[in-house]
Amino acid sequence: MLINLIEVKDLTKTYKMGDIEVHALQSINLSIQKGEFVSIMGMSGSGKTTLMNILGCLDKPTSGSYRLDNVMIEDIPKDDLADIRNQKIGFVFQSFYLLSRTSALENVELPLLYRKSLKRKERISMAEDALKTVQMSERLHHYPNQLSGGQQQRVAIARAIVNNPVILFADEPTGNLDSRTSLEIINVFQELHKKGITIIIVTHEPEIAQFTERIVTFSDGKIINDVKNHKIESAMEVLKQLSHAKKEEN
Amino acid sequence: MLLFEILTVALKSLVKNKVRTLLTMLGIIIGVGAVITMLAIGEGAKKLVEAEIATMGTNVITVSSNSNPRTAVRQESGTGNAIKLTDVESIKYQVQGVNYISPVVTTYGRLRAGSKNWRTMAYGVNSEYFFIRNYDVSDGQFFSSTQIQSGAKVMVLGKTVADYLFPDGGAVGQRITIRNVPVEIVGVLAEKGQSAVGGDLDDVVLIPYTTVLARLRGWREPQITINVSAISKDIIPIVKEEILQLLLLKNKTLTEDSFIVNSQTDLANMANNVSSTITLLLSSIAGISLIVGGIGIMNIMLVSVTERIKEIGLRMAVGAKKRDVLRQFIFEAIFLSGLGGIIGIVLGSVVAKVVGNMMNWSVVITTWSVLLSFSFSAIIGIFFGWYPARKAANLNLIDALRYE
Numbered sequence: 085m086l087i088n089l090i091e092v093k094d095l096t097k098t099y100k101m102g103d104i105e106v107h108a109l110q111s112i113n114l115s116i117q118k119g120e121f122v123s124i125m126g127m128s129g130s131g132k133t134t135l136m137n138i139l140g141c142l143d144k145p146t147s148g149s150y151r152l153d154n155v156m157i158e159d160i161p162k163d164d165l166a167d168i169r170n171q172k173i174g175f176v177f178q179s180f181y182l183l184s185r186t187s188a189l190e191n192v193e194l195p196l197l198y199r200k201s202l203k204r205k206e207r208i209s210m211a212e213d214a215l216k217t218v219q220m221s222e223r224l225h226h227y228p229n230q231l232s233g234g235q236q237q238r239v240a241i242a243r244a245i246v247n248n249p250v251i252l253f254a255d256e257p258t259g260n261l262d263s264r265t266s267l268e269i270i271n272v273f274q275e276l277h278k279k280g281i282t283i284i285i286v287t288h289e290p291e292i293a294q295f296t297e298r299i300v301t302f303s304d305g306k307i308i309n310d311v312k313n314h315k316i317e318s319a320m321e322v323l324k325q326l327s328h329a330k331k332e333e334n
Numbered sequence: 335m336l337l338f339e340i341l342t343v344a345l346k347s348l349v350k351n352k353v354r355t356l357l358t359m360l361g362i363i364i365g366v367g368a369v370i371t372m373l374a375i376g377e378g379a380k381k382l383v384e385a386e387i388a389t390m391g392t393n394v395i396t397v398s399s400n401s402n403p404r405t406a407v408r409q410e411s412g413t414g415n416a417i418k419l420t421d422v423e424s425i426k427y428q429v430q431g432v433n434y435i436s437p438v439v440t441t442y443g444r445l446r447a448g449s450k451n452w453r454t455m456a457y458g459v460n461s462e463y464f465f466i467r468n469y470d471v472s473d474g475q476f477f478s479s480t481q482i483q484s485g486a487k488v489m490v491l492g493k494t495v496a497d498y499l500f501p502d503g504g505a506v507g508q509r510i511t512i513r514n515v516p517v518e519i520v521g522v523l524a525e526k527g528q529s530a531v532g533g534d535l536d537d538v539v540l541i542p543y544t545t546v547l548a549r550l551r552g553w554r555e556p557q558i559t560i561n562v563s564a565i566s567k568d569i570i571p572i573v574k575e576e577i578l579q580l581l582l583l584k585n586k587t588l589t590e591d592s593f594i595v596n597s598q599t600d601l602a603n604m605a606n607n608v609s610s611t612i613t614l615l616l617s618s619i620a621g622i623s624l625i626v627g628g629i630g631i632m633n634i635m636l637v638s639v640t641e642r643i644k645e646i647g648l649r650m651a652v653g654a655k656k657r658d659v660l661r662q663f664i665f666e667a668i669f670l671s672g673l674g675g676i677i678g679i680v681l682g683s684v685v686a687k688v689v690g691n692m693m694n695w696s697v698v699i700t701t702w703s704v705l706l707s708f709s710f711s712a713i714i715g716i717f718f719g720w721y722p723a724r725k726a727a728n729l730n731l732i733d734a735l736r737y738e
Contacts, residue, residue: 170653
């Protein structure tokens with residue numbers, strides 16, 4: 085039997101905007117197993133980002149229960165949530181969020197700074213390993229403004245995996261990239277998935293969702309569809325076809 | 335997170351944003367520098383006044399007659415003749431605490447040496463006058479008590495007078511005339527420079543008072559003032575009072591108003607008041623610049639934290655706790671204000687010295703001005719570094735991350 089890494093029951097999230105209550109999430113039930121590669125789909129405002137924020141321990145639900153890696157998250161005080169984010173979770177954002185005037189290596193090292201009892205040498209070698217995984221070994225000491233968008237996102241992914249998290253969240257990771265670079269980034273995720281990392285991608289593009297194993301679709305704060313993807317595309321293959329087509333054109 | 339790591343993070347973030355760091359420090363540097371400079375100049379002025387007063391003599395009390403109330407035109411003070419020569423002896427032997435005492439009889443007259451003229455006021459004094467006024471001879475000697483008793487025709491010149499009459503030197507031993515009476519120069523005084531009010535302390539001619547009274551008096555009644563030097567500064571008020579009582583006892587027809595008894599403590603107090611006022615004025619200007627500097631620090635700190643809200647959000651998303659963020663910003667503020675304060679102290683001292691050199695004015699950098707300005711700017715820097723950081727750390731993480 086597979087272990088449920090994420091187990092969500094009757095989860096709701098309500099925002100108050102003045103007198104109006106906005107029900108961003110309405111009694112969500114969801115479980116995700118270790119090693120899955122899931123995409124959460126939906127129009128903007130459908131609640132998918134709100135769910136990701138709660139799953140990623142950036143935000144707390146209004147009611148309902150959330151268990152991550154056998155820890156009941158709703159009982160945990162704010163400061164300990166920081167430790168959970170630090171040790172169990174990796175984030176990739178749409179606009180990268182790299183620190184400017186800070187080298188790729190130092191950016192990747194950042195989460196390790198907030199972990200106790202790591203020596204400088206260990207930190208650096210862990211950061212180097214993470215950058216190697218995303219094929220950025222050549223650019224350890226480049227600053228974000230010296231890197232292309234795709235390269236910046238690779239650095240951001242390296243930062244997300246440097247702590248060996250149990251789960252990786254990506255919020256519209258290809259939103260700021262052109263289609264070819266998007267495929268390269270998706271390829272990075274697929275490679276990471278092959279290594280056994282659980283990945284959840286939030287996206288509004290159906291094409292991106294086609295590269296994942298399972299597609300959960302949101303609308304108006306409710307899950308309206310949750311299906312297995314039977315014909316998972318390989319980003320690597322699509323990339324090969326693309327360069328092939330280009331060659332023939334020439 | 336270890337303290338050392340936070341320190342490194344704080345330092346790195348300062349080094350990475352050199353312009354911002356420099357701008358923030360500038361407020362502190364200028365504030366601290368201004369306070370140091372202003373207070374150093376003010377303190378220097380005080381010292382200058384004190385030194386000036388010391389050159390005029392030690393613990394000097396001047397006793398003079400008030401202007402004569404019987405004449406139709408009220409005359410300048412000291413022109414009355416309530417004081418008699420015998421009062422000098424009385425004070426000398428009956429008032430305790432008198433160190434030196436000398437009568438001073440003034441006469442206007444023209445000095446003539448060959449073809450050169452010098453019109454000046456000559457003081458008739460005894461030999462103790464030199465000690466009262468802290469005079470020293472650069473050439474020759476003071477006149478002796480024998481010369482005073484006999485009313486010898488001798489004089490001691492100040493340097494300005496001697497240099498004018500005898501530009502080639504060799505004044506001592508020369509014979510010149512004053513009011514057509516031939517007098518021999520026995521000494522030239524050492525240079526004293528300018529007085530506090532700009533008068534030339536070296537434009538002075540001293541003659542035995544006996545000589546003045548006997549031969550150089552002119553048509554007016556002799557007006558005698560008495561210069562006394564007290565044994566110590568502390569007893570000056572007592573000595574003044576005793577002198578006044580003695581004079582009143584000796585001449586029952588006169589009242590307290592007939593005499594003016596002044597001392598340099600009065601002058602010194604007045605001068606001290608003046609320089610304290612100057613220091614206060616400069617301090618308030620410095621205080622204002624410190625406050626302006628503080629507002630500058632506050633501004634930049636606020637702006638820099640606001641523009642770094644995203645960074646704070648990211649740090650918290652990857653595992654920074656609230657206290658990690660707070661500590662980082664407080665360390666940054668401490669670095670900024672500490673380093674800025676030190677640079678400000680150095681800069682302020684240098685500027686004070688340069689100003690002092692340009693104005694030929696000794697400046698005094700006091701410890702308390704350093705401590706005051708440094709701690710003030712440190713408090714401002716740390717507070718305005720901590721306050722916005724706390725605000726940012728208290729923000730909802732999502733809001734911080736999405737902050738535009």
